[in-house]
Amino acid sequence: QLQLVESGGGLVQPGGSLRLSCVASLFASDYYAIHWSRQAPGKEREGVACISSSGGSTNYADSVKGRFTISRDNAKKTVYLQMNSLKPEDTADYYCAAHPDGGDCTFLRTSGMDYWGKGTLVTVSS
Numbered sequence: 757q758l759q760l761v762e763s764g765g766g767l768v769q770p771g772g773s774l775r776l777s778c779v780a781s782l783f784a785s786d787y788y789a790i791h792w793s794r795q796a797p798g799k800e801r802e803g804v805a806c807i808s809s810s811g812g813s814t815n816y817a818d819s820v821k822g823r824f825t826i827s828r829d830n831a832k833k834t835v836y837l838q839m840n841s842l843k844p845e846d847t848a849d850y851y852c853a854a855h856p857d858g859g860d861c862t863f864l865r866t867s868g869m870d871y872w873g874k875g876t877l878v879t880v881s882s
Contacts, residue, residue: 805826
């Protein structure tokens, strides 16, 4: 059974917006920091954004600062990634993952996670 499920990906034109969702099930996600990462074809996975368990701390990759916003609704066990002003270089598979150090978003992580989703594809193209 999947513990994290992403949705909201799709095809969008440059300059457009998408909102990704990450829904948790079968574990107490509100104790975890949630990280979004992405992987483009032929490239390594890179951290995009993080939100602490309480939602009080966030962190973003320099490449998305000012364009992406991460938020969470613990009552709904859902974390969102609002992506605005999308660029072709944002094209990738986007993954959410849960890290047990719930209070810490000092680093954008792509390893050490307890749970991963299967990803959702974002394609930015005209």
